Each structure stands twice: as C-alpha cells, then as structure tokens.
Amino acid sequence: MTAPPRPAAASASAPGPGASRPDADRPDTSRPGTARFSPARLAWLRSPVVLGVPAAAIAAGVAVLLVIGSGATPAEAGQALADGMFGTDYAIGVSFNGVAVLMLIAVGFSVAHRVGLVNVGGEGQLCLGALAGTAVGVKLGDGLPRALGTPLVLAAGFAAGALWAGIAAYLKVRRGTSEVITTLLLNFVGIGLVSLAVHEEALLRQPVTSSETLPQSEPVASSGRLPLLDAATSPATIAIVVAVASALVVAVVLRHTATGLRLKAAGRSAPAARRAGLPVGRLEGGALAVAGGFAGLAGAVLVATAPYVLDEGLSSGYGFAGLVVGLLARGSLTAVAAVALLLGFLVSGGINLQIAAGVPASTVQVAQSVLVVCIAGAMRWTAARPGGGAR
Amino acid sequence: MSAVPSLTWRAPRARPAPEPFRGGAAPDEARSSGADRADATVTLELEGLTKAFGATPALDAASLRVRAGTVHCVLGENGAGKSTLCNLVFGAHSPDAGTMRLYGEPYAPQRPADALAAGVAMVHQHFSLVPTMTVAENLLLGTGLRLRPPRRELLGELDAVADTYGLSLDPDARVDALPVGIRQQVEIVKCLLRKPRLLLLDEPTGVLDPAQIESLMATCRRIAEAGHAVVLVTHKLAEVARAGDEATVLRGGRVVGGGPLAGIAQSDLVAMMVGRRVAELDPLLAAGLGLEGARPEGVGPEGSGADESAVDAAPDGGGPPAPGATVPAAAAATSAGAPRAAALAVRGLTVRRPDGTTALDAVSLTVARGEILGVAGVEGNGQSELGAVLAGSLRARSGSVELDGHDITAAPPARRTRLGLGVVPEDRLHEGCIGELSVAENLFLARLADFRRYGLLDRRALNRAADEVVAAHAIRTEDSRAPMRTLSGGNQQKVVLARELALDPLVCLVASQPTRGLDIGAVGAVVTRLRDAAARGCGILLISSELSELLAVADRIVVMYRGRALGPVRTGEPGARERLGRLMTGADA
Known part of the structure; x- marks a missing residue:
C-alpha cells in the first residue's frame, strides 16, 4: 500500500525532530488549574447534614420575605407557626394526624418505588379510599364494637385504593402504558368522583333538609371512627400508630423477605429478573396496587377522623404532599417517617399562621416547595460520584 | 530523514x-x-x-x-x-x-x-x-x-x-x-x-x-x-x-x-x-x-x-499448534460414540424483527446430550434472536422448541428453568445478572424460597451457600455480599455460569457469547466448565462469534447466515474452517 502522501497530514506527522508536535498551534488547555479542589477533599461537603442546613436557611429566608411582604413581622409569624405546630396539645394532635396521612401515602410510594414504578396517583387513590371508607362507615350500626367497625372502614379504604391503582397496574403490565401518566390522570377522576358523590343524594350526600345543607356525606357511625390516643386532651387518633406500624411492616418486608428482594430485582433489571423466572408483571402490578392501597387507607383514615364526613376539600393536597415525602425519602422508610414528620407539622402550622398572624397559609407551601427543590437538588449532588464518572 | x-x-x-x-x-x-x-x-x-x-x-x-x-x-x-x-x-x-x-x-x-x-x-x-x-x-x-x-x-x-x-x-x-x-x-x-x-x-x-x-x-x-x-x-x-x-x-x-x-x-x-x-x-x-x-x-x-x-x-x-492441525481430531474424539438422545430440538423456528425483516428463517437444529453444538456467524445474522427465543424472552412466529421431549415453544422462563434449560444470556449486565444486587442474591434469585426462615429471608444461609459457590468456581470477589457490578466481567460471567450449571436437572445449556470480553484466564475457566457439563451429559448450544474458539470447543458447528442455519459442519472434517468461512460470508449459501 503506497498511497500518495497526504501533504498536510504527512508533513506534520513525520516523527522527525523538526515536527515534534503535531498541534503546536493548539492553545494549551491541559494546565491543572482545578487540581486544588480535588473531589476527595470536598467529600465532607456532601454529607446530608451539611446540605440540609443551607437548604433550610434558604427556605426560611424565602418565608421571611413572604411574611414581610404580607405585612407581618417575622417574629409574629414565627410565633404563630410554632403555636400552630406544637403550641398546644390540640395543635400537636392535629399535626400528628396530618403526619400519619402523609406517612401512609409515602409508605405506599416506597413499595412501588422498590419495583421501579412511580406512583403519582396518591391523591386519586386517597379519594377512592375515602369514598369507600365513607360508604362503609355510614352504614355501620352504632351497636357494632369499634374493634370491628374501624378495621372494616380502613380495610374498605385500602381495598378501594388498591383497586384504583389496579387500573393503572393492569394497563402497565398488559399494555405497557406508563404508570406515571395513568396514575396521574386517575387522580382527576378520583377527585371528580368524590365531588359527584357528595353532591348526589342518591350517592353519599346527607339528606338535603334546607338550602344550607352542605354538600358532604353523613358522618361516619361512631363504631367506625378512629379511637383517640388520649381523649381528654388531644385530637390525635391511632392513625399515627397505624402509619408507623405500616412503615415497620413494609420496611421488614422490603428488607428481610424474599418478596422484598424479588421486588428490588424486578425494579433494578426487569429483563434479568424475568430471565431468573420471577413474575415481573405480577410483582409490578402487586406493588402498584399495594401503593394504592396505602393511599386508600390514608383516605379512610381521613374520614374516620373528626369531623367524620366526606367533603370536597377532604384531601386538600395530601396525595401530592405524600408523593413529595416519598420522592424525598428515596426508598428509605426511616426517611419517610422523618420527612412526613417535618412536612406534616409545617402544614398544620401554616393553617395557624393564617388565623393568628394574617399571613396566607400558602406561605408555608411556598417555603416548603423551596425546601423540597433545595433538598432534591442537593441530593443529586450527594449522589454524584467523585470525579464526575457519570456512569 | x-x-x-x-x-x-x-x-x-x-x-x-x-x-x-x-x-x-x-x-x-x-x-x-x-x-x-x-x-x-x-x-x-x-x-x-x-x-x-x-x-x-x-x-x-x-x-x-x-x-x-x-x-x-x-x-x-x-x-x-x-x-x-x-x-x-x-x-x-x-x-x-x-x-x-x-x-x-x-x-x-x-x-x-x-x-x-x-x-x-x-x-x-x-x-x-x-x-x-x-x-x-x-x-x-x-x-x-x-x-x-x-x-x-x-x-x-x-x-x-x-x-x-x-x-x-x-x-x-x-x-x-x-x-x-x-x-x-x-x-x-x-x-x-x-x-x-x-x-x-x-x-x-x-x-x-x-x-x-x-x-x-x-x-x-x-x-x-x-x-x-x-x-x-x-x-x-x-x-x-x-x-x-x-x-x-x-x-x-x-x-x-x-x-x-x-x-x-x-x-x-x-x-x-x-x-x-x-x-x-x-x-x-x-x-x-x-x-x-x-x-x-x-x-x-x-x-x-x-x-x-x-x-x-x-x-x-x-x-501452540494451529487449530486446523490438532483441534478437530480431539473434538472428533470427544464426539465419537453411539447416537445420543436429543437434549434440545428446534424445528422450523421463524422470527420477524419489529421492522418486518426476518431474523430467523425456518431454523432447525438438534443438540444431543453430551454434545457441544457451536453456532457461528457474523454478528447480526440471527444468532442473538436464536438465543433470545430459546431463553424465552422473544416469541417465535412459528416453529417449535422441544427440551428433552417437552414442548417449551411458548413456555415462560421459569418453566424452562424447571425443565432443565440453563441460559447464559448474550447481554450479561442487562439480562444475565443485576449489578446492584449482591453476588449471593444474583446466584440464588430464582431459588429464594429455599432460604426462608420464620417467613423471612435467611441471609446468613444465603451468603454461606454463595460462599461455597464462590470458592468452588474460583470467583474473585472480596465477599459474596459485594454488589455484582464491582466484579470484573470474567467473574460476573463465572457467577452467571455457576448459577445456570447448578440447575437440577440440567438438560441443555444455551450459552450466547459466553466468552465475549473475557480475558484469557476467564475464557479458560468458562470453556472448562462447558466441557465438564457436556461430559456429564448436558447438551450445550454455544453461540459465539469467535470461530477459533468454536473450532476448539464444539463437536459440530452450524453457521447463521441471514437468519438461516447452514451446515452443520463437523469440526473433525478436513477443511472445516475453510468451509465455515465460506458459509459465514454466504459464498456457499
């Protein structure tokens, strides 16, 4: 092969002393300018504590600005927020009830997350659970013992939520439809169904006796209501106990059983799991249904808590807040508990903020969202491997 | 100058x-x-x-x-x-x-x-x-x-x-x-x-x-x-x-x-x-x-x-001596003997790709017990699809697959495994194992029910059993609890192979490109395991793009060319390598 020499390339390429550097005119960019900031030395910066403090500070800063903007002083607002969160036994009780609902939804999210599915349908599943819980709850006789009635209401909620998520699960497994889309859209159907049910007397609306009859259901029979932890002082129900127990059970199942390992395997590599003979479709469908079940349980918990009625504003975004808890916890059940505690208390504090300090409760939501964005961004950074090896 | x-x-x-x-x-x-x-x-x-x-x-x-x-x-x-x-x-x-x-x-x-x-x-x-x-x-x-x-x-x-x-x-x-x-x-x-x-x-x-x-x-x-x-x-x-x-x-x-x-x-x-x-x-x-x-x-x-x-x-x-001189003789020696029962029989298998082209065109082949049947061919002539159909991850349009007399044409992977079909998938990291799970979990993913204690997973027993496999197969890893992705490619392949060869009964093993990307030592380990399995009466279908390797290991070789299975060529025949080369390029097709 004696091809004619390519003039430009060949002259530059001849490895003689005259042409020592093929790209002599190239600007030198290889200077080790950033060597001092080696990833190893900055590793301590990646600890979650170090990241959490500035995130909280930024969120607090935003909140203070909003408070000042709405005409209150930060001190007043802080006092009102603190009172709302844990100023009184009553406040603490209400906060814990909120925490329980968030936690249940996030526990379900974690189950689906383990098998690689993202359940964004918590809101809709919660609505269906609340519907079913109400339907069962209003029919219960008052003579029934509570030990029977309450579990019936909760079980109805779980089953309805699971069935609702089961629609998405069926579409996912049989048709390959993305569960993100289906669960998200089923939210609106679920919210609509609640609206329909509480406006239709034929369904769940209480008998209309005057023009002032509210569009809401009859109260759940006393045998179906959640018992209070300490009836004398606080409205806190056993919901928090149910939520913590659920988290514990799910944590044990995910971490210490064959089922948990199979879910993880199917989530990490469906083809490999299928090759190993695992029923990937059933695992996915089952996990999504269980996720829906827990959201439905949260809905039943809501209607079995004072004021024991189903109305349109029942959820007020718990489903989405629970989704945020699940996303931030990233599969850790301990983190689910911690984040649910934080967000649950903030939400109930925000309500008092409006009542006591005249600051819109949405201030807390804004601050919360800023916190979420900061933490999520920081987590990306924590997860990044030193050295930038993206794969 | x-x-x-x-x-x-x-x-x-x-x-x-x-x-x-x-x-x-x-x-x-x-x-x-x-x-x-x-x-x-x-x-x-x-x-x-x-x-x-x-x-x-x-x-x-x-x-x-x-x-x-x-x-x-x-x-x-x-x-x-x-x-x-x-x-x-x-x-x-x-x-x-x-x-x-x-x-x-x-x-x-x-x-x-x-x-x-x-x-x-x-x-x-x-x-x-x-x-x-x-x-x-x-x-x-x-x-x-x-x-x-x-x-x-x-x-x-x-x-x-x-x-x-x-x-x-x-x-x-x-x-x-x-x-x-x-x-x-x-x-x-x-x-x-x-x-x-x-x-x-x-x-x-x-x-x-x-x-x-x-x-x-x-x-x-x-x-x-x-x-x-x-x-x-x-x-x-x-x-x-x-x-x-x-x-x-x-x-x-x-x-x-x-x-x-x-x-x-x-x-x-x-x-x-x-x-x-x-x-x-x-x-x-x-x-x-x-x-x-x-x-x-x-x-x-x-x-x-x-x-x-x-x-x-x-x-x-x-x-060492060139393969053409000694290999076929040795391979012929191992394949000599009375006709053996079929471990795997494939008849008229046809598969279309999603774009409508034909991936497999009426492929028929038989793997006898104790035989190593090689599948050669230039990449993209249907070998991948053949492996996928046999593994159960791809549906055939027509044709049948029989394992030891059982029809497994439409069987899910779990049933294939139960009947004794081991599969070493072509894409090790995608299908063969799960990088985030530990070596022990990967080894026993299909048999987790054996490690149950009080309803929970007995991780200690699982890791103990895995340690034994790791030692028996000379898998180099710090720990059987180490994530699979921390192992080198050769050791990952050893894990997959150990898992598939541990099937009981093991009737046939379909190994797709099992030595791809492996170093000399690991290739040796894989090939030795395959030969041992064949010697114990397991039929082996070895799909590989390394013709020299196939000539050294297989008894017979079929060539995949545009979705058709050509041959088989006995590796003992004189001029086998030349004939295979012609088949691979379509000169004899």
Missing part, C-alpha cells in the same frame, strides 16, 4: 506481520524505525500512577510513555487495570498518586471535558450514539449551543477525515440501521473531528467480526501515521500483532513489562499477561484465543496479504 520512517509507517502490510514476534530474528527495518521512534515526541507520559477503589488498588504505580506516531497497546487480563488507566487519562477518575504529562506539560484532567480540551479523545467499549438519529446529527451533538447546527462545516470536515484516514461515512444514514463496525467508525470519527493528539480505544474489538477488526486496525495505523498517538487497550494478542508498535503489559494493576513489540516474543507477552507460561495453558484453549493471529479465511476486507501471512506464519510463530 522524514521520508524513510514515514514509508515504514505508512505501509503496515509491507511490514511482515508475524516477524516482530520472532524475538531474535527481528527485521532490520522494524528495528531501525524503533530507534528513530526513540527520538520522537513523547505524547503521554505517566509516572507512578496509582488509583485505588476501596481497599484494592486498581492501578499501582504504573508508568508508561506513549510516543507520537505510534500505536501503543496496553495489554492485560480483565481486572488488570486497563480500564482504570484509560479513565484516569480521560479524566473520568482522578489518580490517588502519580503524575501525567501530555506533550511534556503537566496534565491533570478533572473531567472528560478537560481531557477533550487538551486533545485527548476516547472511544469507549460501549458506544454513545443516539440510535434514532442520523450519523450527521450524532456528530453535531457535541458542537455546543448554536442556533443552526454547523452542518455544512461538518460535511467539509468529514471529507477531510475521509481523505486523511480513509474513513468515509454516510452522514444521512440512521445509526440504528448501521452494523456495529460502522457504528464504531462513527465513534472514531466523532473523536477525530475534535482533532485529538491522543486517541484512546478501550477494548474496541469486542463486538467486531474479523473483517471489521481488520479495517479498525488499518484505521489505527492511519491515525498514527498522521502523527497522533493511539492507545489501544485490549486483551487480544492478534490485534497487537497487526497494529501495535509498542506494548505495555499490566497485571494486577502493575506494569509487568513492555517495550517495542519488535523486541518481544508473543509467547512472552502471554506469559506476562497471565503470569504463567504458554505451555501451561490448555492447548485447545490457547488455539481458540487467536494467539497466533489465526482467523477464518475469506472474510477479510479485500483478501489482503496481511491475513495470509498471519495465518501462514502461525505454526512457526512459537505459539
């Missing part, structure tokens, strides 16, 4: 390929050019480079020099630190200790972007092209944020690349329509467009057929001729013989030898890589490793002289 060496550079085929490996009888021409090269610019210089992941050092005080205008081969088994070296030079990792110099200047890339800016480009083992985009679109991807992609400029540059390196591409072809060899050329052109001073190629030949390897090596030479430096990371010695000027051998993270290839005998390279003499390797196996640079005839790009000389020179190259 410049004319004489450049003549030697530019004519790789004029340089007799096998001769540099004869040690003492090195040709004067090669010697003198080697001396000239000593004066040439050192492109890359590594001093005492060390990098540890966890407790084990992946690279331990490695030093090497790459000269401009040369192809420098970095040799070593999997886990020897080759990829770590590449990643350090390309800035994907930072070294723990040691220095790098590029053209004499300190070089410490923090990220791949730094390396690219400094003129270092890398072709990864796994391609990074967007399959649904055209070649031109892929090449324009990295050009930054502009309102209008500089398409016209790109076409000009492509012409220049075609002129300089002989790499011409169709800019409007969609990447997913291109064969894997062309895709790799796209990757290389993508690097060349950045006008690199140093090009790293990490295991570039793993997915290529012999003809594609040949043209890749020619490309490497041309890039070196243009004055750049090429670092070729590989564990295949035949490639080194064809393209390399110098070599550095790594073992266990350390540099154990190297220098101009003209001064090193090939058997010494093997000894350095594996840490033992060639003579101690299984001769059948060594024949299958392409140590002599032997390759099937008739598939070379233009029937060039270099192939012939490589093949002809093999017997006196100092390596």
Whole structure:
C-alpha cells in the first residue's frame, strides 16, 4: 500500500525532530488549574447534614420575605407557626394526624418505588379510599364494637385504593402504558368522583333538609371512627400508630423477605429478573396496587377522623404532599417517617399562621416547595460520584 | 530523514506481520524505525500512577510513555487495570498518586471535558450514539449551543477525515440501521473531528467480526501515521500483532513489562499477561484465543496479504499448534460414540424483527446430550434472536422448541428453568445478572424460597451457600455480599455460569457469547466448565462469534447466515474452517 502522501497530514506527522508536535498551534488547555479542589477533599461537603442546613436557611429566608411582604413581622409569624405546630396539645394532635396521612401515602410510594414504578396517583387513590371508607362507615350500626367497625372502614379504604391503582397496574403490565401518566390522570377522576358523590343524594350526600345543607356525606357511625390516643386532651387518633406500624411492616418486608428482594430485582433489571423466572408483571402490578392501597387507607383514615364526613376539600393536597415525602425519602422508610414528620407539622402550622398572624397559609407551601427543590437538588449532588464518572 | 520512517509507517502490510514476534530474528527495518521512534515526541507520559477503589488498588504505580506516531497497546487480563488507566487519562477518575504529562506539560484532567480540551479523545467499549438519529446529527451533538447546527462545516470536515484516514461515512444514514463496525467508525470519527493528539480505544474489538477488526486496525495505523498517538487497550494478542508498535503489559494493576513489540516474543507477552507460561495453558484453549493471529479465511476486507501471512506464519510463530492441525481430531474424539438422545430440538423456528425483516428463517437444529453444538456467524445474522427465543424472552412466529421431549415453544422462563434449560444470556449486565444486587442474591434469585426462615429471608444461609459457590468456581470477589457490578466481567460471567450449571436437572445449556470480553484466564475457566457439563451429559448450544474458539470447543458447528442455519459442519472434517468461512460470508449459501 503506497498511497500518495497526504501533504498536510504527512508533513506534520513525520516523527522527525523538526515536527515534534503535531498541534503546536493548539492553545494549551491541559494546565491543572482545578487540581486544588480535588473531589476527595470536598467529600465532607456532601454529607446530608451539611446540605440540609443551607437548604433550610434558604427556605426560611424565602418565608421571611413572604411574611414581610404580607405585612407581618417575622417574629409574629414565627410565633404563630410554632403555636400552630406544637403550641398546644390540640395543635400537636392535629399535626400528628396530618403526619400519619402523609406517612401512609409515602409508605405506599416506597413499595412501588422498590419495583421501579412511580406512583403519582396518591391523591386519586386517597379519594377512592375515602369514598369507600365513607360508604362503609355510614352504614355501620352504632351497636357494632369499634374493634370491628374501624378495621372494616380502613380495610374498605385500602381495598378501594388498591383497586384504583389496579387500573393503572393492569394497563402497565398488559399494555405497557406508563404508570406515571395513568396514575396521574386517575387522580382527576378520583377527585371528580368524590365531588359527584357528595353532591348526589342518591350517592353519599346527607339528606338535603334546607338550602344550607352542605354538600358532604353523613358522618361516619361512631363504631367506625378512629379511637383517640388520649381523649381528654388531644385530637390525635391511632392513625399515627397505624402509619408507623405500616412503615415497620413494609420496611421488614422490603428488607428481610424474599418478596422484598424479588421486588428490588424486578425494579433494578426487569429483563434479568424475568430471565431468573420471577413474575415481573405480577410483582409490578402487586406493588402498584399495594401503593394504592396505602393511599386508600390514608383516605379512610381521613374520614374516620373528626369531623367524620366526606367533603370536597377532604384531601386538600395530601396525595401530592405524600408523593413529595416519598420522592424525598428515596426508598428509605426511616426517611419517610422523618420527612412526613417535618412536612406534616409545617402544614398544620401554616393553617395557624393564617388565623393568628394574617399571613396566607400558602406561605408555608411556598417555603416548603423551596425546601423540597433545595433538598432534591442537593441530593443529586450527594449522589454524584467523585470525579464526575457519570456512569 | 522524514521520508524513510514515514514509508515504514505508512505501509503496515509491507511490514511482515508475524516477524516482530520472532524475538531474535527481528527485521532490520522494524528495528531501525524503533530507534528513530526513540527520538520522537513523547505524547503521554505517566509516572507512578496509582488509583485505588476501596481497599484494592486498581492501578499501582504504573508508568508508561506513549510516543507520537505510534500505536501503543496496553495489554492485560480483565481486572488488570486497563480500564482504570484509560479513565484516569480521560479524566473520568482522578489518580490517588502519580503524575501525567501530555506533550511534556503537566496534565491533570478533572473531567472528560478537560481531557477533550487538551486533545485527548476516547472511544469507549460501549458506544454513545443516539440510535434514532442520523450519523450527521450524532456528530453535531457535541458542537455546543448554536442556533443552526454547523452542518455544512461538518460535511467539509468529514471529507477531510475521509481523505486523511480513509474513513468515509454516510452522514444521512440512521445509526440504528448501521452494523456495529460502522457504528464504531462513527465513534472514531466523532473523536477525530475534535482533532485529538491522543486517541484512546478501550477494548474496541469486542463486538467486531474479523473483517471489521481488520479495517479498525488499518484505521489505527492511519491515525498514527498522521502523527497522533493511539492507545489501544485490549486483551487480544492478534490485534497487537497487526497494529501495535509498542506494548505495555499490566497485571494486577502493575506494569509487568513492555517495550517495542519488535523486541518481544508473543509467547512472552502471554506469559506476562497471565503470569504463567504458554505451555501451561490448555492447548485447545490457547488455539481458540487467536494467539497466533489465526482467523477464518475469506472474510477479510479485500483478501489482503496481511491475513495470509498471519495465518501462514502461525505454526512457526512459537505459539501452540494451529487449530486446523490438532483441534478437530480431539473434538472428533470427544464426539465419537453411539447416537445420543436429543437434549434440545428446534424445528422450523421463524422470527420477524419489529421492522418486518426476518431474523430467523425456518431454523432447525438438534443438540444431543453430551454434545457441544457451536453456532457461528457474523454478528447480526440471527444468532442473538436464536438465543433470545430459546431463553424465552422473544416469541417465535412459528416453529417449535422441544427440551428433552417437552414442548417449551411458548413456555415462560421459569418453566424452562424447571425443565432443565440453563441460559447464559448474550447481554450479561442487562439480562444475565443485576449489578446492584449482591453476588449471593444474583446466584440464588430464582431459588429464594429455599432460604426462608420464620417467613423471612435467611441471609446468613444465603451468603454461606454463595460462599461455597464462590470458592468452588474460583470467583474473585472480596465477599459474596459485594454488589455484582464491582466484579470484573470474567467473574460476573463465572457467577452467571455457576448459577445456570447448578440447575437440577440440567438438560441443555444455551450459552450466547459466553466468552465475549473475557480475558484469557476467564475464557479458560468458562470453556472448562462447558466441557465438564457436556461430559456429564448436558447438551450445550454455544453461540459465539469467535470461530477459533468454536473450532476448539464444539463437536459440530452450524453457521447463521441471514437468519438461516447452514451446515452443520463437523469440526473433525478436513477443511472445516475453510468451509465455515465460506458459509459465514454466504459464498456457499
């Protein structure tokens, strides 16, 4: 092969002393300018504590600005927020009830997350659970013992939520439809169904006796209501106990059983799991249904808590807040508990903020969202491997 | 001065390929050019480079020099630190200790972007092209944020690349329509467009057929001729013989030898890589490793002289005897005997690809118990689909598959496993195992019910059982609780194989490309396991693109050509290799 020499390339390429550097005119960019900031030395910066403090500070800063903007002083607002969160036994009780609902939804999210599915349908599943819980709850006789009635209401909620998520699960497994889309859209159907049910007397609306009859259901029979932890002082129900127990059970199942390992395997590599003979479709469908079940349980918990009625504003975004808890916890059940505690208390504090300090409760939501964005961004950074090896 | 060496550079085929490996009888021409090269610019210089992941050092005080205008081969088994070296030079990792110099200047890339800016480009083992985009679109991807992609400029540059390196591409072809060899050329052109001073190629030949390897090596030479430096990371010695000027051998993270290839005998390279003499390797196996640079005839790009000389020179190259001479006889000996019961019978299997083309066209074949049936063929002729249909991950349009008399045509994987069909999938990391799970979990994923205690998973028993398998199969890992992805490719494959061979009953094993990307030691382990299984009465269907390996291991070989199964050819027949070569290229079809 004696091809004619390519003039430009060949002259530059001849490895003689005259042409020592093929790209002599190239600007030198290889200077080790950033060597001092080696990833190893900055590793301590990646600890979650170090990241959490500035995130909280930024969120607090935003909140203070909003408070000042709405005409209150930060001190007043802080006092009102603190009172709302844990100023009184009553406040603490209400906060814990909120925490329980968030936690249940996030526990379900974690189950689906383990098998690689993202359940964004918590809101809709919660609505269906609340519907079913109400339907069962209003029919219960008052003579029934509570030990029977309450579990019936909760079980109805779980089953309805699971069935609702089961629609998405069926579409996912049989048709390959993305569960993100289906669960998200089923939210609106679920919210609509609640609206329909509480406006239709034929369904769940209480008998209309005057023009002032509210569009809401009859109260759940006393045998179906959640018992209070300490009836004398606080409205806190056993919901928090149910939520913590659920988290514990799910944590044990995910971490210490064959089922948990199979879910993880199917989530990490469906083809490999299928090759190993695992029923990937059933695992996915089952996990999504269980996720829906827990959201439905949260809905039943809501209607079995004072004021024991189903109305349109029942959820007020718990489903989405629970989704945020699940996303931030990233599969850790301990983190689910911690984040649910934080967000649950903030939400109930925000309500008092409006009542006591005249600051819109949405201030807390804004601050919360800023916190979420900061933490999520920081987590990306924590997860990044030193050295930038993206794969 | 410049004319004489450049003549030697530019004519790789004029340089007799096998001769540099004869040690003492090195040709004067090669010697003198080697001396000239000593004066040439050192492109890359590594001093005492060390990098540890966890407790084990992946690279331990490695030093090497790459000269401009040369192809420098970095040799070593999997886990020897080759990829770590590449990643350090390309800035994907930072070294723990040691220095790098590029053209004499300190070089410490923090990220791949730094390396690219400094003129270092890398072709990864796994391609990074967007399959649904055209070649031109892929090449324009990295050009930054502009309102209008500089398409016209790109076409000009492509012409220049075609002129300089002989790499011409169709800019409007969609990447997913291109064969894997062309895709790799796209990757290389993508690097060349950045006008690199140093090009790293990490295991570039793993997915290529012999003809594609040949043209890749020619490309490497041309890039070196243009004055750049090429670092070729590989564990295949035949490639080194064809393209390399110098070599550095790594073992266990350390540099154990190297220098101009003209001064090193090939058997010494093997000894350095594996840490033992060639003579101690299984001769059948060594024949299958392409140590002599032997390759099937008739598939070379233009029937060039270099192939012939490589093949002809093999017997006196100092390596083990050529496969053609001894292998078929031995294989015939193992396959002799009374006709055996069929382990796997495939009849009239037809599979269409999603785009409507025919992947398998009425394929029929039978694997007897105790037999190793090889499936050869150039990549993309239906072997992958055959493996997938047998594994149960792809539905056949028509035809039947029978395992030991049971119809498994439509059986789910779990039933296949229960009936005794072991499967080593082609894509190890995608289907064979799960990188995030531990070795123990991967080994027993299908049998978790055996490790139940009080309803919970008995992890202690699981890990104990895994420890036994790890010891029995000599799987190198710190711990059976270590995540699968921390193992080297060879050890991952050992895990998959151990799992599949542990099936009870084991009627037939379908192994797709089980030695792809493995080093010599691991190939030996895999092949030995396959032979043992066959000796115990298991039928084995071995799908491989390494013809030499098939000739060394299989009893009969069928060739996949455009979805049809041609043959079979008994490996004992005289001229089997030639016949297979003709079948593979469609000359006999």
